[in-house]
Amino acid sequence: MSIPVGHYQYDRIDRDFLQARIAEFEGQVQRRLDGTLSEDEFKPLRLMNGLYLQLHAYMLRVAIPYGILDSRQLRKLGEIARRYDRDYGHFTTRQNIQFNWIRLEDTPAILRELAEVDMHAIQTSGNCIRNVTADEYAGAAADELVDPRVHAEILRQWSTLHPEFTFLPRKFKIAISGSPNDRVAARFHDIGILARPGEDGAPVFRIFVGGGLGRTPVIGEELFDSVREEHLLATLEAILRVYNAHGRRDNIYKARIKILVQAIGVEAYREAVEAELAQMDLERYRLTPEAVAAIRSRFAVPLLEAPADADAVLAQQRREDPLFDRWVRSNTHVHRDPGHIIATISLKPAGGIPGDATSAQIARLADLADAYSFGEIRITHLQNVVLGHVRKDRLRDLWLGLSEVGLAEANIGLIGDIVACPGLDYCALANARSIPIAQKLGARFADTALQAEIGALRINISGCINACGHHHAGHIGLLGVDKRGEEFFQLTVGGRAENGAAIGTILGAALPEDETVDAIARLVDCYLGRRESGETFLDTLTRLGHEPFREAAYETV
Amino acid sequence: MKLFELGERTAQVHDVLVTLAELAERDDARAVLLESADDPALLKPYLNRLDLVVLRFPIFRDGRGFTQARELREYLRFSGEIRAEGHILPDQAAFLRRCGVDSVVLPKDGNGDPALWEKQLRQFPVAYQRSVLPERSVGPGLRVEEAP
Numbered sequence: 001m002s003i004p005v006g007h008y009q010y011d012r013i014d015r016d017f018l019q020a021r022i023a024e025f026e027g028q029v030q031r032r033l034d035g036t037l038s039e040d041e042f043k044p045l046r047l048m049n050g051l052y053l054q055l056h057a058y059m060l061r062v063a064i065p066y067g068i069l070d071s072r073q074l075r076k077l078g079e080i081a082r083r084y085d086r087d088y089g090h091f092t093t094r095q096n097i098q099f100n101w102i103r104l105e106d107t108p109a110i111l112r113e114l115a116e117v118d119m120h121a122i123q124t125s126g127n128c129i130r131n132v133t134a135d136e137y138a139g140a141a142a143d144e145l146v147d148p149r150v151h152a153e154i155l156r157q158w159s160t161l162h163p164e165f166t167f168l169p170r171k172f173k174i175a176i177s178g179s180p181n182d183r184v185a186a187r188f189h190d191i192g193i194l195a196r197p198g199e200d201g202a203p204v205f206r207i208f209v210g211g212g213l214g215r216t217p218v219i220g221e222e223l224f225d226s227v228r229e230e231h232l233l234a235t236l237e238a239i240l241r242v243y244n245a246h247g248r249r250d251n252i253y254k255a256r257i258k259i260l261v262q263a264i265g266v267e268a269y270r271e272a273v274e275a276e277l278a279q280m281d282l283e284r285y286r287l288t289p290e291a292v293a294a295i296r297s298r299f300a301v302p303l304l305e306a307p308a309d310a311d312a313v314l315a316q317q318r319r320e321d322p323l324f325d326r327w328v329r330s331n332t333h334v335h336r337d338p339g340h341i342i343a344t345i346s347l348k349p350a351g352g353i354p355g356d357a358t359s360a361q362i363a364r365l366a367d368l369a370d371a372y373s374f375g376e377i378r379i380t381h382l383q384n385v386v387l388g389h390v391r392k393d394r395l396r397d398l399w400l401g402l403s404e405v406g407l408a409e410a411n412i413g414l415i416g417d418i419v420a421c422p423g424l425d426y427c428a429l430a431n432a433r434s435i436p437i438a439q440k441l442g443a444r445f446a447d448t449a450l451q452a453e454i455g456a457l458r459i460n461i462s463g464c465i466n467a468c469g470h471h472h473a474g475h476i477g478l479l480g481v482d483k484r485g486e487e488f489f490q491l492t493v494g495g496r497a498e499n500g501a502a503i504g505t506i507l508g509a510a511l512p513e514d515e516t517v518d519a520i521a522r523l524v525d526c527y528l529g530r531r532e533s534g535e536t537f538l539d540t541l542t543r544l545g546h547e548p549f550r551e552a553a554y555e556t557v
Numbered sequence: 558m559k560l561f562e563l564g565e566r567t568a569q570v571h572d573v574l575v576t577l578a579e580l581a582e583r584d585d586a587r588a589v590l591l592e593s594a595d596d597p598a599l600l601k602p603y604l605n606r607l608d609l610v611v612l613r614f615p616i617f618r619d620g621r622g623f624t625q626a627r628e629l630r631e632y633l634r635f636s637g638e639i640r641a642e643g644h645i646l647p648d649q650a651a652f653l654r655r656c657g658v659d660s661v662v663l664p665k666d667g668n669g670d671p672a673l674w675e676k677q678l679r680q681f682p683v684a685y686q687r688s689v690l691p692e693r694s695v696g697p698g699l700r701v702e703e704a705p
Contacts, residue, residue: 013683013696020681027676028648036667037646044618045648127618157685157699163655164627167620233686244624279632284687294697 050121066134067095078362146178169247210261306339350446355383423463430463432480630657655688
């Protein structure tokens with residue numbers, strides 16, 4: 001078997017480990033069924049293997065480490081959707097996929113099928129170190145300094161069944177990027193890591209700590225500016241050790257690391273971490289160049305060859321086909337190789353459910369990845385799909401192929417590219433349904449020419465204060481609330497997860513679903529009417545302040 | 558009380574088990590009980606006379622005991638016995654062992670079956686990170702197994 005492009009290739013040792021994990025889980029299910037394990041004991045154990053109990057059924061969340069899949073793995077996900085679910089899967093904001101209609105008794109069989117393609121559900125939930133996320137353009141983007149995936153894989157391995165950090169106060173999320181343009185929301189993670197080249201050729205890491213969304217949104221603070229590669233794991237161990245010992249365990253809403261960092265201050269946290277490091281045997285925790293090289297050698301690198309006229313061919317096709325041109329404008333990103341381009345495939349069709357894909361679409365995506373991008377697929381934290389290395393002169397063929405299965409929506413980064421949590425349609429925690437309002441908004445702004453005219457504008461929708469739809473980080477954020485049994489939505493504006501991370505501020509009183517859609521349409525009209533040349537929604541909002549937008553939103557209320 | 562040994566160190570029974578607060582008053586105490594909120598560094602003045610540190614888990618989800626054990630082994634170089642008691646699960650056997658715990662007080666319910674603890678200790682052939690145990694690399698990368 002050839003080594004896949006973009007992700008780590010398992011060997012026999014890794015596969016034996018995965019089989020042992022499945023056997024362990026099977027034993028746990030058996031002990032639950034025979035009563036040796038109570039439900040309270042079983043729940044955390046099943047969660048740390050990705051199995052939730054939702055409103056109507058079990059949900060299995062499958063890990064996609066750093067968001068990268070090969071076509072063989074993607075096909076397997078499509079087969080699982082067809083055989084064990086209702087013929088679709090849902091890609092999540094943490095670059096994973098979840099299956100919403102799973103039977104408990106099928107889970108061991110599903111895990112075995114996943115293991116056939118080196119996949120699993122390890123640590124996709126539970127109070128442990130979760131699946132590590134990374135830049136969706138890793139190893140492809142022209143603006144990248146360091147490909148973060150080798151270190152993302154190192155973190156995946158290091159955090160897998162960590163003996164000390166599997167029963168943390170609360171879940172723990174790590175994201176890593178190697179670009180100056182933050183595409184991982186580094187400052188909204190428990191730990192955010194930005195890699196850049198160091199003087200000796202090995203990367204150095206800037207580490208943020210204590211960011212997060214949820215009930216208490218906090219922007220992460222810089223803990224260290226330049227951690228050397230050899231000390232990366234020691235530093236993470238020290239950060240986690242302080243958190244495990246001192247994080248609150250009396251109230252789950254106060255248990256994330258962000259609360260501890262806020263309580264003692266980032267300086268005190270840094271001192272505590274340094275005190276740990278001073279006592280640790282750093283040699284024992286050292287990440288050696290040999291270990292990094294060994295893991296790097298299990299990643300294949302794409303052989304990027306394109307005809308000299310690839311760029312000219314693409315330019316010509318764009319001139320001839322305005323629809324294609326519009327898609328290229330919104331759905332592509334500059335590749336480090338001039339003959340290639342990065343294509344983002346929108347899973348946000350107008351009126352559709354954000355992040356959902358049918359088994360037929362999944363199978364087609366796998367075929368297209370084989371044909372156009374070295375069999376490599378990336379899932380983004382905005383619930384879309386990326387083909388990272390497409391030859392420019394073949395981009396139009398890819399676009400035509402996508403059109404055949406309804407995946408050629410030209411709306412990446414635009415108002416139709418909505419992020420929404422599963423909401424009350426699935427989730428036991430939700431106060432409101434996120435999906436119907438996302439569908440209504442998608443339908444309201446279905447015209448892609450209008451979306452292009454509006455420009456960069458992110459809408460994020462959460463069905464409750466746990467904020468899984470990241471509404472705090474949306475340029476426009478919607479939070480579902482329950483008012484005497486009716487679903488209302490609270491509007492926030494001005495959030496952003498990219499560079500210059502900010503938490504949105506509440507615009508005014510919550511509105512019912514249809515009135516919310518109308519209010520957003522008026523917000524957008526207000527922006528279109530008052531923007532100056534070249535301004536995005538956020539630019540105009542920053543210049544004018546909230547007041548004109550508040551007035552517009554609540555005009556008729 | 559049924560004890561289960563996770564490693565090579567043989568579990569010892571002590572008649573006198575005191576709390577951290579009582580330790581200064583009891584010169585005869587050779588065994589101390591740490592609650593999960595106790596700071597192991599406070600044991601420093603007493604380490605030479607302690608044979609046993611018992612870590613009490615109020616509930617299996619409270620993972621502070623794992624860090625306490627590592628601090629005892631890695632920072633304080635404690636070479637006596639470390640024991641876990643309270644609400645613990647056999648599913649945690651290897652984690653406890655890898656953090657430096659030698660023995661457990663077996664739970665009185667179905668989780669106290671020694672066969673389950675034995676099985677869990679042998680569940681995984683390798684680990685992906687270093688622990689307090691003597692270990693050697695397995696293949697390239699981060700993977701280790703216990704050195705014989």
